[in-house]
Amino acid sequence: MKLSAPAKVNLSLRLLGKRADGYHDLESLMAPLSICDTVEINLEPGADNFSLTCSDLTVPGDASNLALVAAREFAAVTGVSPGGHIHLEKRIPHGAGLGGGSSNAAAVIRGLNTLTDLRLPWKKLEEIAARVGSDVPFFIRGGAAWVRGRGERIDPCDLPQQFFLVLIKPPFGVSTAWAYSAWENAKHCENPPLATTFGGVHWMNDLEASVFRKFLLLPVLVQWLNEQPETRIARMSGSGSTVFAVCPTSADAESLGSRAAAYLGGTFQIFIASTISRQ
Ligand code: C5P
Numbered sequence: 001m002k003l004s005a006p007a008k009v010n011l012s013l014r015l016l017g018k019r020a021d022g023y024h025d026l027e028s029l030m031a032p033l034s035i036c037d038t039v040e041i042n043l044e045p046g047a048d049n050f051s052l053t054c055s056d057l058t059v060p061g062d063a064s065n066l067a068l069v070a071a072r073e074f075a076a077v078t079g080v081s082p083g084g085h086i087h088l089e090k091r092i093p094h095g096a097g098l099g100g101g102s103s104n105a106a107a108v109i110r111g112l113n114t115l116t117d118l119r120l121p122w123k124k125l126e127e128i129a130a131r132v133g134s135d136v137p138f139f140i141r142g143g144a145a146w147v148r149g150r151g152e153r154i155d156p157c158d159l160p161q162q163f164f165l166v167l168i169k170p171p172f173g174v175s176t177a178w179a180y181s182a183w184e185n186a187k188h189c190e191n192p193p194l195a196t197t198f199g200g201v202h203w204m205n206d207l208e209a210s211v212f213r214k215f216l217l218l219p220v221l222v223q224w225l226n227e228q229p230e231t232r233i234a235r236m237s238g239s240g241s242t243v244f245a246v247c248p249t250s251a252d253a254e255s256l257g258s259r260a261a262a263y264l265g266g267t268f269q270i271f272i273a274s275t276i277s278r279q
Contacts (some may be wrong), residue, residue, distance in 0.1 A: 001115060003039045005107040006032040006276060007092045008099040008138065009165065009237045009244065012195075015183060015206045023134065023150040024180055029201065031144040031159055031275040035167075037100060038089040039067065039107040043115055047083025048075075056090040059101075066132055070105035073131045074112045077124075082116055093269055095173020097238030099139065105132045106139030126154060135238075143278030160200030162275055164253040166230075166260060167237070167244040168221055169269040174211055179239035182210035198232040198246060211240045218243055224263070230256040250274065 008030050016025040050071045052061050059065070067086050075081035086108060092100030109128050113120050120128075122141055129136035134151030146155040183206060195202040212219040218236060225234035225245040230252035234245045247253040250272075257272045264270070 001041045001111050003041070003107040003111050005037040005039050005092075005100075005103040005139070006142075007035045007037075007103065007273070008032055008135070009167075009273075009275070010097075010205060011159075011163075011201050011203055013205045013207060013238065015180075015187075018184060019150065021150075024184075025149060026147070026151065028147045028151075029144070029157075030138050030147050031163070032103075032139070032142060033098070033165070033273040034276055035092055035098070035271050035273045037092050037104055037107075039104050039111065040087040040089070041108065041111045041115065042085045042087075043082050044084040048081040049083045050086050051084075052086050052088070054088040054090060056088075056094075059088070059090060059094055066101040066105035066136070067108050070108040070129075070132045070136070071112065073128050074109055077128045077131070078116070078118060078120070080116050080118060082112060093169045093173075093242070095175070096169050096242045097174065097236065097240045098167070098169075098242055099135045099238065102133050102135035103139045105129070105136045109136075110140065126152065141278070144275065156278065158277065159275060162277070163199060163201075164247045164250045165244045165271075165273050165275075166225075166247065166253050166257045167242050167271040167273060168225075168260060168264065169242045169271070170215075170217055170221070171267045172215070172241055174215060174240035176239040179207050179211050182214065183207055186210045186213070196233055203233045203235055203246070205236050205238075207239050208236045211236060215241060225256075225260075228256050228259065 011029040013028045126137040130152040195204040231245040
């Protein structure tokens with residue numbers, strides 16, 4: 001079975017405060033993107049665990065890979081332990097704030113639900129997903145959603161319009177846990193970031209200021225994007241390191257993407273993508 005596992009972008013990400021369990025309560029408007037990995041699941045009769053291969057050799061393929069964690073949590077919650085092989089065909093960069101690993105994990109949960117014929121409801125699948133990671137429940141249903149709690153409360157919504165993006169992934173990642181702790185340490189001495197409105201959305205990211213203070217290339221990239229005529233909004237996605245520009249049309253995104261590739265050279269990954277709505 002082959003499943004498509006899209007990347008995500010945070011159109012808006014507000015942190016509301018630290019919780020007793022160490023996580024942060026958040027409120028985020030998230031949308032899936034047209035950049036997708038492919039997750040292939042093949043069941044083997046009699047097997048009760050999964051092996052994993054991945055087209056990107058820099059992705060850890062051991063038991064810590066979220067695709068395998070997802071298979072284990074599926075078995076732990078349902079009591080049904082299928083086994084076999086999972087192959088990840090990667091196009092989404094990792095450590096990028098684009099949710100690639102989380103999306104792969106959600107695809108495994110959806111795939112196993114179908115392959116085992118358990119037909120669990122969305123809520124149950126989201127509950128399994130939350131055990132794997134905070135960003136995983138968002139990817140279960142597909143489509144844009146308001147995400148709350150630590151990431152487990154999903155309210156599907158329609159975006160006011162489709163958005164066309166140019167994404168730039170620098171040759172380094174940012175650890176999500178580090179980004180949250182940097183926000184925690186700096187929040188008392190920082191002004192809240194300004195929201196900027198485009199297309200009926202308030203684009204903002206509370207994690208930006210503290211991540212930009214350490215990863216100095218990122219504000220330079222955002223400034224460059226803001227100077228380009230096609231850019232309406234320039235922001236970081238999630239905890240970084242990807243920054244993106246929102247453009248009015250797909251043609252604008254194509255022209256900005258080509259200029260960014262020519263300007264930045266080969267060490268940056270540049271993607272053109274659009275938000276996708278529920279199938
Ligand atoms: O849930 P996940 O393992 O993806 O989270 C990675 C790290 O990001 C957590 O260990 C935590 O430090 C931080 N985090 C958080 N609040 C959230 C989501 C993640 O503090 N809502």
